[in-house]
Amino acid sequence: MDSIFLPSTTTVILYAAIVVTFIFINERRRLRKPPPSSVAVKRTLSGTMGWPFIGETLDFISCGYTDHPQSFIDKRRLLYGKVFKSHLFGSPTIVSTDAEVSRMILQSDAKSFVPCYPKSLTELMGESSILRINGSLHRRIHGLIGSFFKSPYLKAQVTSNMRKLLMQSMASWNEDRPIYIQDETKHIALQVLAKALIGLDPGEEMEFLRIQFQKFIAGLMSLPIKLPGTQLHRSLEAKKKMVQLVLQIIRDKRINGSSVLQDSKDVVDVLLNDKSEKLTDELISDNMIDLMIPGEDSVPLLITLAIKYLSDCPKALHQLKENLELKRRKKDLGDPLCWDDYLSLPFTQNVITETLRLGNIIMGVIRKAMKDVEIKGYLIPKGWCVLTHFRSVHLDDNHHESPLQFNPWRWQDRDMSSGSSTYFTPFGGGLRLCPGLDLARLEASIFLHHFVTEFRWVAEDDTIINFPTVRMKNRMPIWVKREN
Numbered sequence: 351m352d353s354i355f356l357p358s359t360t361t362v363i364l365y366a367a368i369v370v371t372f373i374f375i376n377e378r379r380r381l382r383k384p385p386p387s388s389v390a391v392k393r394t395l396s397g398t399m400g401w402p403f404i405g406e407t408l409d410f411i412s413c414g415y416t417d418h419p420q421s422f423i424d425k426r427r428l429l430y431g432k433v434f435k436s437h438l439f440g441s442p443t444i445v446s447t448d449a450e451v452s453r454m455i456l457q458s459d460a461k462s463f464v465p466c467y468p469k470s471l472t473e474l475m476g477e478s479s480i481l482r483i484n485g486s487l488h489r490r491i492h493g494l495i496g497s498f499f500k501s502p503y504l505k506a507q508v509t510s511n512m513r514k515l516l517m518q519s520m521a522s523w524n525e526d527r528p529i530y531i532q533d534e535t536k537h538i539a540l541q542v543l544a545k546a547l548i549g550l551d552p553g554e555e556m557e558f559l560r561i562q563f564q565k566f567i568a569g570l571m572s573l574p575i576k577l578p579g580t581q582l583h584r585s586l587e588a589k590k591k592m593v594q595l596v597l598q599i600i601r602d603k604r605i606n607g608s609s610v611l612q613d614s615k616d617v618v619d620v621l622l623n624d625k626s627e628k629l630t631d632e633l634i635s636d637n638m639i640d641l642m643i644p645g646e647d648s649v650p651l652l653i654t655l656a657i658k659y660l661s662d663c664p665k666a667l668h669q670l671k672e673n674l675e676l677k678r679r680k681k682d683l684g685d686p687l688c689w690d691d692y693l694s695l696p697f698t699q700n701v702i703t704e705t706l707r708l709g710n711i712i713m714g715v716i717r718k719a720m721k722d723v724e725i726k727g728y729l730i731p732k733g734w735c736v737l738t739h740f741r742s743v744h745l746d747d748n749h750h751e752s753p754l755q756f757n758p759w760r761w762q763d764r765d766m767s768s769g770s771s772t773y774f775t776p777f778g779g780g781l782r783l784c785p786g787l788d789l790a791r792l793e794a795s796i797f798l799h800h801f802v803t804e805f806r807w808v809a810e811d812d813t814i815i816n817f818p819t820v821r822m823k824n825r826m827p828i829w830v831k832r833e834n
């Protein structure tokens with residue numbers, strides 16, 4: 351895991367090797383087919399396709415590792431405009447930094463655009479993964495999961511579970527050694543997710559899941575070779591073991607009759623209760639693991655980044671003391687906090703929204719055009735990829751004043767709970783709008799509430815790394831002191 355995330359020279363070289371191999375394989379595949387509509391593109395879009403085979407990928411990656419990850423895009427945007435062509439990760443690609451073009455792409459259905467992931471990732475996800483499938487089955491599963499994650503039942507369950515895990519974790523925090531926020535939040539978030547998805551409680555099976563999941567995600571960005579001994583092979587083996595665990599949970603539920611025809615307690619129940627024959631036990635168990643991919647890392651990062659930004663902005667931290675008032679009020683009434691208490695504090699929500707804008711945990715998404723599509727006068731040829739680059743829009747001073755400043759006050763009096771607007775898309779949009787967005791906000795609100803009301807802290811220097819995924823270089827060490 352560490353070797354993937356530490357931006358050492360070895361890692362850079364490893365990535366370059368992986369990328370070149372991807373590109374080579376993809377390019378050979380592409381060259382076998384005639385290039386679709388490329389003449390039309392030359393007329394409508396500016397940009398450069400870079401070197402043969404590798405295109406502009408190495409430039410894109412090396413900029414990603416610097417303190418100015420935007421430099422690749424900013425430079426080209428100045429030269430070619432908000433939408434330009436390039437050649438990235440083995441595919442001719444159109445990069446959209448235009449909020450309206452990106453919105454239209456996200457709103458399109460699978461007849462026009464489908465998701466596009468690196469080969470190793472699609473291998474690990476399997477064919478029936480919600481992240482890969484399209485059409486009516488996708489809509490069905492997405493709808494079922496999305497509405498369960500929005501349900502008061504799930505929110506209440508997540509609240510009590512998260513609070514319990516957080517209290518246990520905080521009780522072990524020592525004042526004479528640093529606490530690594532990124533690790534602490536990861537530890538908690540995976541358990542909250544496993545409970546919400548498959549009803550798993552802490553214990554041996556949870557530990558087994560945690561170990562196998564680490565092996566599994568180590569392969570997400572590996573070479574797409576499945577031979578024994580390779581990382582991809584090890585990750586697939588780990589996934590098989592996790593799928594077996596979920597299949598056993600499903601069998602137990604069926605034997606006990608605990609889920610069928612009763613209220614759903616977790617996502618497995620929701621899918622088992624659905625009458626569609628397409629939702630086989632294998633599909634459900636496979637998808638439970640795939641659902642952990644977007645859920646596992648993103649929430650810990652949201653919380654970690656919020657704490658990073660707050661550490662650098664005492665004024666915002668001071669205003670977060672609205673949480674103290676809530677705590678006092680609830681204590682006077684003798685009530686425990688429930689999920690809508692945590693979500694009720696406007697400034698806390700603004701801090702989360704601003705963290706999502708500035709942090710850009712998901713910098714953008716890639717879609718592949720299934721036919722020639724014209725959007726706002728730009729022709730996107732069949733077979734090309736489009737990178738809808740959220741970060742460019744979130745950091746565009748035409749849409750957000752002083753965009754590099756952490757300024758939660760900019761969201762005052764704006765309701766951002768829907769998770770998405772044209773100029774703010776941290777959770778994507780359209781048919782694939784993140785179904786976990788309420789869960790993410792709730793978990794972050796709970797963590798922030800207990801953290802700011804129970805501790806004072808001093809953060810050690812740390813920097814945000816933006817590539818290949820967003821994370822803190824030193825896992826965000828802080829020194830805490832308990833409030834009396």
Ligand code: HEM
Pocket residue numbers: 465480481482492641642644645646648649652711712715716775776777778779781782783784785786787789790
């Ligand atoms: C801060 C936290 C999170 C962020 C920023 C985030 C962001 C995103 C984005 C941008 C997408 C759109 C991908 C696309 O259009 O291809 C997405 C999809 C998705 N997210 Fe999240 N996510 C977060 C948390 C979660 C959580 C907690 C879960 C829970 C399981 C989750 C589950 C999913 C799933 C299943 C999809 C795929 C939806 C589909 O393809 O239909 N996410 N997320």
